[in-house]
Amino acid sequence: MDAKDILGLPKNSFPSSADKKPRPPKESQRKPDGISREVYALTGRMPPLMPSIDASQLKKKHPPHEKITWQWLPFTNSARKDDLHLYHWVRVVNGVPPTGDYSFAKYNKSVDIIKYTDEEYEKHLTDPMWTKEETNELFDLCGRFDLRFVVIADRFPSSRTVEELKDRYYSVSQAILIARAASSGDVATHPLIKEPYNVSQEMERKRALSMVLSQTRQQERKDEEVLVEAKRIAELRMASKVTEQPQLVVASNADAEVTERAVPGETISPSNVQPPSMVVPSATDNASTLASLRMLRVYLRTYALDQMVQASNSSAGLRTIKRVEQTLQDLGVNLKPRVPTKAVCAEHLELRREILTWLNLQKQVQYKEAEGSSFRDGSYGETPGTPKDRTFIPDSMNFGVSSERVGKKDQKRKAHGGPPTSAHKRPRKQKASDL
Amino acid sequence: MSHSQTLPLKRQQGEQPPSDDGSSAIKPSRLKISLPSEDSDKKNANKRLKDVEICVPIVYGTIAFYLGRKASESQSHKWTVYVRGASNEDLSVVVKKVVFQLHPSFNNPTRVVESPPFEISECGWGEFEIAITLFFHSDACEKQLDLYHHLKLYPEDESGPQTTKKPVVVESYNEVVFPEPSEGFVARVQNHPAVVVPRLPVGLNLPSPVPFDPMNDKERGGTKDHPLSQWFLNFSEADELLKLAASRQQVQAHIVKLRRQLNLLEGLPQSKQPSGYECT
Numbered sequence: 001m002d003a004k005d006i007l008g009l010p011k012n013s014f015p016s017s018a019d020k021k022p023r024p025p026k027e028s029q030r031k032p033d034g035i036s037r038e039v040y041a042l043t044g045r046m047p048p049l050m051p052s053i054d055a056s057q058l059k060k061k062h063p064p065h066e067k068i069t070w071q072w073l074p075f076t077n078s079a080r081k082d083d084l085h086l087y088h089w090v091r092v093v094n095g096v097p098p099t100g101d102y103s104f105a106k107y108n109k110s111v112d113i114i115k116y117t118d119e120e121y122e123k124h125l126t127d128p129m130w131t132k133e134e135t136n137e138l139f140d141l142c143g144r145f146d147l148r149f150v151v152i153a154d155r156f157p158s159s160r161t162v163e164e165l166k167d168r169y170y171s172v173s174q175a176i177l178i179a180r181a182a183s184s185g186d187v188a189t190h191p192l193i194k195e196p197y198n199v200s201q202e203m204e205r206k207r208a209l210s211m212v213l214s215q216t217r218q219q220e221r222k223d224e225e226v227l228v229e230a231k232r233i234a235e236l237r238m239a240s241k242v243t244e245q246p247q248l249v250v251a252s253n254a255d256a257e258v259t260e261r262a263v264p265g266e267t268i269s270p271s272n273v274q275p276p277s278m279v280v281p282s283a284t285d286n287a288s289t290l291a292s293l294r295m296l297r298v299y300l301r302t303y304a305l306d307q308m309v310q311a312s313n314s315s316a317g318l319r320t321i322k323r324v325e326q327t328l329q330d331l332g333v334n335l336k337p338r339v340p341t342k343a344v345c346a347e348h349l350e351l352r353r354e355i356l357t358w359l360n361l362q363k364q365v366q367y368k369e370a371e372g373s374s375f376r377d378g379s380y381g382e383t384p385g386t387p388k389d390r391t392f393i394p395d396s397m398n399f400g401v402s403s404e405r406v407g408k409k410d411q412k413r414k415a416h417g418g419p420p421t422s423a424h425k426r427p428r429k430q431k432a433s434d435l
Numbered sequence: 436m437s438h439s440q441t442l443p444l445k446r447q448q449g450e451q452p453p454s455d456d457g458s459s460a461i462k463p464s465r466l467k468i469s470l471p472s473e474d475s476d477k478k479n480a481n482k483r484l485k486d487v488e489i490c491v492p493i494v495y496g497t498i499a500f501y502l503g504r505k506a507s508e509s510q511s512h513k514w515t516v517y518v519r520g521a522s523n524e525d526l527s528v529v530v531k532k533v534v535f536q537l538h539p540s541f542n543n544p545t546r547v548v549e550s551p552p553f554e555i556s557e558c559g560w561g562e563f564e565i566a567i568t569l570f571f572h573s574d575a576c577e578k579q580l581d582l583y584h585h586l587k588l589y590p591e592d593e594s595g596p597q598t599t600k601k602p603v604v605v606e607s608y609n610e611v612v613f614p615e616p617s618e619g620f621v622a623r624v625q626n627h628p629a630v631v632v633p634r635l636p637v638g639l640n641l642p643s644p645v646p647f648d649p650m651n652d653k654e655r656g657g658t659k660d661h662p663l664s665q666w667f668l669n670f671s672e673a674d675e676l677l678k679l680a681a682s683r684q685q686v687q688a689h690i691v692k693l694r695r696q697l698n699l700l701e702g703l704p705q706s707k708q709p710s711g712y713e714c715t
Contacts, residue, residue: 294614298576301490301610331682334675339608341672342490347679354686361693368700 067094077101079108113143114173124175130168134158142169163199163206170197239288242295285311302336305345312353324355482618484639489575489613489621490631491529492521495567496606498666499588502558503599510558512588515663516565517554521608521670524629525657527551529575529611536566551656562586574620575613582609608670629657 034052062068073090076083078101090097116125116139121132134157141152147169153162174192181187188194215223289311293304313321328335333351337344499514506512518533520526533553537544538561546555567582587605590597613620622641624630635641658664 296614297578298571298580298611298613300580300582301612304612327686328682331685333678333682337675339670339672339675341492341610344672344675344679347676347683351679351683351686354683354690358686358690358693361690361697365693365696365700368697372700 068092069095071097073097075102077105079105111143111146113139113147114176115139116172116176120176120179124179125172127168127171129164135168135172138165138168139172163202166197166202167199236287239291242288242291285314301340301342301345305337305340305348308345308349309352312349312356316356320356320359323359324352327355327359328352483615484618484621484636485615486636487616487621487633489616489624491526491611491613491629492608492631493526493611494519494521494606494608494667494670495582496584496604497565497586498602498604498663499586500602501588501597501599503597509560511560513556513558514586514588515554515556516567516584516586517552517658517663518567518569518582519552519554519658519661519667520629522628523658523661523664523667524627525551526553526629527656528624528627528629529571531570531572534568534570536568538563552658552661560588562588569611572620574617574623580611582607602666604666604668606668606670 069092071090071092072087074085074087075090076085092098121135125135126132127135137157138152141155145151145155149162149166153160153165156165170192174196177187177190177192178184286308289307293299293307313324316324325335328351333348337348495516495518497514497516499512501512502510516535518526518530527550530551530553532547532549535546535548535555537546537555537557538559540561541557541559548555563586565584565586567584569580569582571577571579584605584607587603590603618641621632621635625632625641658667661667
C-alpha cells in the first residue's frame with residue numbers, strides 16, 4: 001500500500017477491504033468448547049497438551065430415578081446395655097429405611113479381662129501382699145477402664161503404684177491361664193505367658209527414662225563426650241585387630257589422648273557458652289589410616305598424604321578446614337606439596353596439625369575473653385564472642401544500653417591501633433549511630 | 436603364588452653363598468635353621484618385611500613441541516608422554532610395563548610399553564587427560580597403580596606466537612611406596628639407584644643382591660642421556676622442606692603466644708589489660 005503511495009499509483013480500496021474481512025473472522029471462527037474465549041487466548045490459542053479432567057465426572061452421581069427423602073426416625077444402639085431409643089435423620093431411598101445396626105456400634109470394643117471364681121482364687125491366686133477384695137477391685141477397674149493402668153491407679157482405693165497393679169494383674173492372669181489350660185504347652189504361645197511382666201525391669205526402665213528426661217544440658221554434653229570417646233576406643237580396637245603391630249603403641253597413645261581430653265573438658269567451665277573442645281590429634285583416625293595404608297600392596301605418596309590429611313581434618317568442621325587452607329596459602333605453602341617426598345609429606349602434615357591447634361587456641365582465647373567480659377557486665381544478656389573493652393567500669397552496669405556502648409566505642413578506638421585481625425570474624429555490635 | 440624369577444642364583448639349593456661376597460657373612464645359625472631345599476628359599480623370598488618401606492621416586496608428564504611450518508590443522512604439535520625415575524634412573528627394575536591410555540580419537544589409544552624408556556610420542560592438536568597405569572614385577576606387587584596427567588600443548592603465556600624451539604613441559608613428582616615388601620623383592624632391588632631402601636633391621640639376612648653395574652644403566656633404560664633430558668625439571672625437596680620448617684616455626688611461635696595469653700586469662704578473669712588483638 002505504501003509502496004503504491006510512493007509510486008504514485010492509485011490505491012485500490014477493494015482489495016484492501018477484501019483483505020481485512022477474511023482476517024478477523026478467521027480468529028473468532030474457532031470458538032473453543034469447554035473453556036471461555038479469554039482463557040483460551042491465554043494459552044496461546046492452542047489446545048493444552050494434556051487432556052483436562054472433566055470436573056463433572058468427579059461428582060458422585062446418584063441414579064436419577066431413585067426417590068431420596070430424609071426422615072427423622074428412632075434408632076437403637078446394640079452397644080448400649082440399656083434400651084435407650086434416640087432419634088436421628090435417616091436417608092430413605094424409595095420409601096425404604098436403611099437396615100442394620102447403628103453404624104457406630106462396631107467401634108465399641110473392650111478388653112477381655114479374665115474372670116476368676118472364688119474357688120480359683122483360693123487355689124491359685126492368694127498372695128500375702130494382696131487381699132481378695134483388693135484383687136477383685138483391681139479387676140473390676142481393669143474391666144471398666146480397659147487396662148488403662150494410669151487411670152486405674154488413680155481410682156484405686158488404696159495407694160498402689162502402677163507397677164504393683166500391673167504386676168498383680170498380669171501374674172493373676174498368668175496363673176489362671178496356666179491353671180485352666182489342659183497342658184502347659186497349650187498356653188505357651190499366649191502373649192501373657194511368652195512375655196511375662198517384669199516389675200523390677202519396668203521400674204528400672206522408668207527410672208532411667210525419667211533421668212534422661214531430666215538431664216541438664218551440661219550432663220547431656222558430658223554424656224555425649226563420653227560416648228564419643230567410647231566409640232573411638234571401640235574403633236581403635238577394631239583398627240588394631242586388623243594389624244597386630246600398632247596395637248600396643250596406639251593403645252597407649254589413645255589412653256594418653258583420652259585422659260588429656262577428659263581434663264580440658266572439665267576445666268573449660270560449664271557456662272552457658274559452649275566451649276570449643278580441644279582438638280587433640282585423633283590417634284584413632286591416624287592409626288586406622290596408617291593401618292589401611294599398610295594393607296595396600298602399593299600406593300602413591302600423594303595418596304597417603306591425602307588420606308592422612310583427611311584423617312586429621314575429620315575432627316574439624318568445614319569452616320575450620322577452609323581456614324587451615326587459607327593459612328597455608330598465607331604462609332606461602334603449597335596446599336599439595338610440589339615434591340612430595342616422605343620427609344616433605346611428614347612436615348606438611350605436622351604443619352597442618354599445628355595450624356589446627358593454633359586456630360583452636362584462637363577460638364579458645366576469644367571465648368575466654370567473651371566470658372570474662374560478660375561475667376562483669378552481668379545485665380547484658382549472653383552475647384558470646386563480641387569482644388568488649390575491659391576498661392569499662394562495672395558500676396554503671398545497670399544504666400541504659402546506649403550509654404555503655406558510647407563509652408566502649410571510643411576507648412576501643414584509642415586502645416587499638418588497627419582493625420582486628422581476620423581471626424575475629426564476628427560483626428561488631430556498636431554502630432556509628434550510637435555516638 | 437608366583438615366585439620371582441630374579442632370585443639370585445646362588446640360593447637355589449640352600450647352599451652357602453661364595454665366600455668372596457662380603458655383604459652377607461656366612462652364619463652357621465642360618466644353615467641350621469633353613470631347610471636344605473628350594474622351597475625354604477622361596478618361602479623366605481615371599482616373606483613380608485613389616486618394618487621396611489621401599490620407595491621409588493618417579494616423575495611423569497608431557498613435553499610438547501609446536502611444529503611451526505610443518506604444523507597442520509590436525510597435527511599442530513608433537514608431544515611425548517613418559518614416566519621416568521626422578522633422578523633419571525632405570526625404572527624397569529621395579530616396573531614391568533606401562534600402559535598409556537590416550538584419547539579415543541587416536542589409533543590404538545591403548546599403548547603398552549614393556550621396556551624402558553616408558554614413553555609414547557604422538558602428533559596431535561588437542562589437549563586431554565592421559566591415564567598412565569604402572570604394572571610392577573610380580574615380586575614387587577600384583578596390583579597396578581593409576582596416574583593421570585593432563586596433556587598441555589599451549590603455553591601459559593599466550594602473548595607471542597608459538598615457538599618451535601621451546602616446548603611446553605609439565606611434570607609431576609611422586610613416589611611409589613611398597614609398605615611391606617617381600618624379602619625377595621628387597622633383596623633384588625637393594626642396591627639399585629632407582630629404589631630408595633631404608634636401613635634394614637639388624638640381623639635381617641637377605642640373599643646377596645646382584646651388584647649394580649653402572650655401565651648397564653644406559654643400555655637398560657635410564658633417562659640420563661635421553662634426547663629430551665635437557666627439558667626435564669628438577670625436583671628438589673630441599674626448598675620445600677625449608678619453607679615448611681620456616682612456616683612451622685612461625686605457627687609454633689603463635690601457639691606459644693596464645694597459650695601464654697590463655698593462661699593469663701584463666702588466672703585473672705577480671706584483668707584490666709586490653710585484649711591483645713595483634714596483627715600478624
